[in-house]
Amino acid sequence: MGKNVLIKEVMSKAERKTFVDFPNRLYHDVENFVPAFYGDDMADWDREKNPAFEYCEARAFLAYQDGKVVGRIGAILSHKANETWGTKRMRFSQVDFIDDREVSRALFETVENWAREKGMTEVHGPLGFCDLDREGMLVEGFDKRGMFITYYNHPYYIDHLTELGYIKDTDWIEHLIPIGDGSENDRNYVRMKRISDRVLRSTGYHKVKVRRRGDAKPYVRKAFELINTAYAPLYGVVELNERQIDKYVNKFLPLINPDYCCLIVDDNDDLMGFGVGAPSMAEAMKKSKGRLFPLGWAGVLKSLMKNDTLDLFLIAIRPELQKTGLNGVVMEHLYSGCVKNGIRHAETGPQLETNTKVHHQWRMFDIEPHKRRRCFIKQL
Numbered sequence: 001m002g003k004n005v006l007i008k009e010v011m012s013k014a015e016r017k018t019f020v021d022f023p024n025r026l027y028h029d030v031e032n033f034v035p036a037f038y039g040d041d042m043a044d045w046d047r048e049k050n051p052a053f054e055y056c057e058a059r060a061f062l063a064y065q066d067g068k069v070v071g072r073i074g075a076i077l078s079h080k081a082n083e084t085w086g087t088k089r090m091r092f093s094q095v096d097f098i099d100d101r102e103v104s105r106a107l108f109e110t111v112e113n114w115a116r117e118k119g120m121t122e123v124h125g126p127l128g129f130c131d132l133d134r135e136g137m138l139v140e141g142f143d144k145r146g147m148f149i150t151y152y153n154h155p156y157y158i159d160h161l162t163e164l165g166y167i168k169d170t171d172w173i174e175h176l177i178p179i180g181d182g183s184e185n186d187r188n189y190v191r192m193k194r195i196s197d198r199v200l201r202s203t204g205y206h207k208v209k210v211r212r213r214g215d216a217k218p219y220v221r222k223a224f225e226l227i228n229t230a231y232a233p234l235y236g237v238v239e240l241n242e243r244q245i246d247k248y249v250n251k252f253l254p255l256i257n258p259d260y261c262c263l264i265v266d267d268n269d270d271l272m273g274f275g276v277g278a279p280s281m282a283e284a285m286k287k288s289k290g291r292l293f294p295l296g297w298a299g300v301l302k303s304l305m306k307n308d309t310l311d312l313f314l315i316a317i318r319p320e321l322q323k324t325g326l327n328g329v330v331m332e333h334l335y336s337g338c339v340k341n342g343i344r345h346a347e348t349g350p351q352l353e354t355n356t357k358v359h360h361q362w363r364m365f366d367i368e369p370h371k372r373r374r375c376f377i378k379q380l
Contacts, residue, residue: 005106010060014318016045016253019060022072023096024289027152034146034282035290036134037335040251042358044129045074052129055080059120060094061110063103064156071097073107075114075184076129080238087211089377090115093133096153097160101129104160117378124169124377126151129343131237132227132248136172136373137161144370147311148285149349150174153300166376170235171352175362179310182339188364192335203324205272207333208263213256217261220256222271223316231318235352235375252276252313259337260310262330263320273317277346279307310338310346317360329362 010019020041025308043049054092056078063071074093092111097103101211108123115123120133129134138146138153146152166209176327180186210216224245231237240248317326337344350373351358 003102005070005102006102007106007110008062008064008066010045012061014043015062016060016071017044019062020060020096021289022069023152025060026067026096026098030152030154032143032145034148034285034294035153036148037285037292038290039292039337041290044094044133050129051241052078054243055181055238055240057130058129059114061107063097063107065100065103070100071095071107072380073097073111074256075111076127077115077118077120078238081236084238085236086297088119090118090120091122091127092123093128095126095137095157097157099154099156101160101163104157105164108161108164112380114376121380122377123380124375125168127236127375130240130244131231131234135236136375139171139174139372139374141174141371142356143281147314147347147349148281148290149311150371161376164378169377171353171375172373173353173359173369174350174373175348176366176368176370177319177346177348177362177365179335179338179343182336188198189332189335189339190329191364192332194296195325197337198334199325199329199367203272203321203326205264205266205326205329207329208256208265210256210263212258215258216256216261217253219265219271220253220276221245223276223314224248226274226316226318227314230319230322253314258335259340260334262333264329266327272321273315273326273330274335275312275315275327277310277312277334279341279343280311280347281308282309308342308344310334312345312346312348316323322357331361 009293010016020038031300047053056202058076060074061070069090075097076093078091090111097107108155112123125341126137134149134151137157139158142155180189182189184190224240228239231249255278257278262275263270315330
């Protein structure tokens with residue numbers, strides 16, 4: 001403690017690798033830490049590969065003590081977010097550091113100084129380039145295993161940010177949902193099936209018959225276009241551009257399993273709503289440290305074939321249909337897929353605590369709100 005801290009901007013590919021790999025070293029002995037896809041994090045900071053650079057400026061920094069990397073932080077200036085929400089905010093992202101106040105202070109002061117240079121009045125985060133990136137610092141649920149789509153962090157991070165003047169701006173909650181056996185004694189399933197059947201009869205909409213991944217392909221792009229509409233009112237969300245949609249289509253298509261993919265369309269084949277999940281890849285990602293090559297793919301494929309936990313990635317319903325019960329059709333389909341494949345629990349991703357519509361749909365379950373994560377903010 002008390003040693004001088006050197007902050008260096010990430011400029012080379014080698015430094016970017018160090019930046020991306022730092023959490024694997026910091027949390028090497030933490031059972032509940034799950035790394036993200038290494039290749040995705042590398043691409044995030046590559047201006048040629050990340051289409052968000054069309055409307056963002058971004059810089060990444062490493063902290064050193066005695067020549068050793070002891071922390072990292074990303075800074076993202078999303079011009080589109082500031083224009084959309086009428087703010088002057090800089091985002092901090094992918095932040096990690098040892099338990100040393102000088103290290104965390106040096107990292108955040110670097111971001112804050114750049115924010116002032118750019119005329120910003122606030123710094124908030126952790127947030128990504130867009131809403132489909134990881135967001136929120138874990139503040140409850142440190143004893144629960146993470147997901148590859150979320151951050152893990154040590155509890156001491158909260159004290160560091162509080163000392164630096166950061167306060168809560170909003171929270172996200174993650175739920176663990178128990179899955180029954182789908183029998184007539186499974187009250188949750190019986191209720192969902194009744195709701196689903198009634199909604200499909202009354203609306204005239206129908207589910208796309210997805211027998212193989214290729215059957216879903218024509219609808220994946222439509223799904224992300226629907227996300228632009230359905231997620232627009234949510235905290236910090238900005239519309240995905242065409243290149244971003246292409247990027248996420250290519251990321252999600254390989255994960256599609258017909259049992260966990262529900263697509264609801266009208267008679268014109270227009271997408272009214274959808275939901276998609278996949279068996280948890282947490283164990284496989286942990287073993288491979290987020291690397292798919294050369295051997296990581298084998299573990300990921302195994303986890304997708306046999307697992308007891310389903311990760312719920314995305315659910316979206318057209319805004320004008322969000323009170324029609326169409327989400328019940330999605331949930332019944334995903335629940336049935338879980339029963340068919342022996343899944344015992346489904347885990348939601350982070351959901352805004354203020355998003356009462358999405359929280360309402362979980363009330364029929366004996367849910368466990370087992371994690372909470374926070375977006376912090378500081379006035380400059």
